[in-house]
Amino acid sequence: MLYVEILGNFPEMAQDEVKAMLELAGGEILGRDYLLLKVRGDGRAFPYLDRLGLAHEYGELIVEAGSIEELLRKAEREEWPIRGTFKVDTETMANCRHNVTDLPRKLGAVIHARGFRVNLSRPDTVVRVYCGEKLYAGIRLRFFDPKEFEMRKAHRRPFFRPISLHPRVSRALVNLTKAKKELLDPMMGAGGILIEAGLIGLKVYGVDIKPEMVKGAEKNLRHYGIRDYVLKLGDATRLEEFFPGKRFEAVATDPPYGTSATLAGRKRNDLYRAVLRSIYSVLQPGGRLAIAFPADFRGEEEAGKLGFRLVGKYYQRVHKSLERYFYVFEK
Ligand SMILES: C[S@@+](CC[C@H](N)C(=O)[O-])C[C@H]1O[C@@H](n2cnc3c(N)ncnc32)[C@H](O)[C@@H]1O
Known part of the structure; x- marks a missing residue:
């Protein structure tokens, strides 16, 4: 499963842009939580998602949960495809319903316990957490640099x-x-x-x-x-x-x-x-x-x-x- 974070200024247009790209790549949008799209797609989608204009980033969605406790519990059982060092980065969306203040530290500890090293200034891998109606954690694959x-x-x-x-x-x-x-x-x-x-x-x-x-x-x-x-x-x-x-x-x-x-x-x-x-x-x-x-x-x-x-x-x-x-x- 993949995620795409779309930009907030034209959310409907941004969502349809992703939909159009997935139609070319054999994937589909499964759901949306504010600016986060849950996407079914595999490696074939990457060249098309790489084309996006109205997106902030996309990545691999690893965990979805209804509470912080559930997220941490699930995270303990997941395989984390982390390359090199990592850092947890949280996106609190406007509809966030959870208190995520301590979450980067807690999730970082869970992933660290699986044998991965933290590097806060220059991580090789960014673990992204999104807080909306629900909570999501994934691995960033591509960030679209506004510059x-x-x-x-x-x-x-x-x-x-x-x-x-x-x-x-x-x-x-x-x-x-x-x-x-x-x-x-x-x-x-x-x-x-x-x-x-x-x-x-x-x-x-x-x-x-x-x-x-x-x-x-x-x-x-x-x-x-x-x-x-x-x-x-x-x-x-x-x-x-x-x-x-x-x-x-x-x-x-x-x-x-x-x-x-x-x-x-x-x-x-x-x-x-x-x-x-x-x-x-x-x-x-x-x-x-x-x-x-x-x-x-x-x-x-x-x-x-x-x-x-x-x-x-x-x-x-x-x-x-x-x-x-x-x-x-x-x-
Ligand atoms: C709003 S501008 C396009 C801006 C363009 N998308 C860009 O990013 O630079 C519209 C253009 O349409 C051209 N134009 C106006 N009437 C035209 C016509 N009948 N046939 C072809 N071009 C025309 C104008 O010369 C102008 O360059």
């Missing part, structure tokens, strides 16, 4: 445009499409979504109507070591012309909002409808689209008219005058 995503925020890229999603959100959009080999962003801007897709090994295709964006996105992709890309100058409402006969496995995009962003002379809602239609025409049957729209656009209804099926919808309040939804559709 790695921060390094790719818009202002850290060689070609800078302020209108860009947070890299974690871009990564999640890519994953929600369940892409395994390729992804198209038909309104790529500075390439934030394509960077996240390229870094997990997908071949990336990008389109933008502005020449400086096409040049800038290429600069950014190369800066992050991405070489397998096809970028085109063009109109996202006419995708079939740029990719004749091509049917994409996945599309993710963040269209302009029509406030400070450019709409290239079009009415915003007309542009959105035309882009949806154009994306539908180049997507494989069963292929997925992840797309952001301001809250006052009826994304679900408009996409539904074209034949898209809604798979997920997640709300975000960006600031006072911008509320949006991220949608995931399937053709």
